[in-house]
Amino acid sequence: MAKFFKPNQMQEFKEAFTLIDANRDGVICINDLKEIYSSLGRIPPDSELESMLKESSGPLNFTSFLNLFGEKMGGTDGEETIKNAFAMFDDEGKGTLAEEYIKDLLANTGDNFTADEIKQTWKEAPIHKGQFDYKAFTAKLKGREEDQN
CATH class of the missing domain: 1.10.238.10 (EF-hand)
Structure with missing residues (x-):
């Protein structure tokens, strides 16, 4: 694997x-x-x-x-599983999470990301108006682009 x-x-x-x-x-x-x-x-x-x-x-x-x-x-269900993991923190079901919330999690939980690691991660992260689009991110992880509706 x-x-x-x-x-x-x-x-x-x-x-x-x-x-x-x-x-x-x-x-x-x-x-x-x-x-x-x-x-x-x-x-x-x-x-x-x-x-x-x-x-x-x-x-x-x-x-x-x-x-x-x-x-x-x-x-076939891998993408849905990943989206569901993010959705657990999306109380409003918007498909996005606040960028600062995600950054805070990366910087302050487990093996903390450094500012440079967060910056590197954010280079290709789908962020629009301060919101991390986890549906588009998941689609990118699965090797496809999210359909824009």
């Missing part, structure tokens, strides 16, 4: 994995998920977190993490 990803994607996935693996044991567990969700202001019920972990065929280590993303990105 690792051949499927570009080097910059691999780095991004490694950073995401490290961010989620709060106890740094190399495996994402329910407590890691609780920690990351808590830092984002939401703690889903254990049943929801357990369901997420069951998507992996075994312990959710980095290889399993990559395989899950590969399956989701290559599958």
Whole structure:
């Protein structure tokens, strides 16, 4: 599955994995998920977190993490899953999140992004009038452009 990803994607996935693996044991567990969700202001019920972990065929280590993303990105529902992850923080269902909110999350949760890392990430981020368009971003992740309606 690792051949499927570009080097910059691999780095991004490694950073995401490290961010989620709060106890740094190399495996994402329910407590890691609780920690990351808590830092984002939401703690889903254990049943929801357990369901997420069951998507992996075994312990959710980095290889399993990559395989899950590969399956989701290559599958028919991967894009919807990614959009739904962003949508959890979009209470109004607008399809966008405040740019400053996303920057704050990057700078202050998990492996904090430096100002330069945020600047690099933002170079191609779909931002319009201070709003991060996560639907367009997800489409870009999936290798297509979002249809503009």
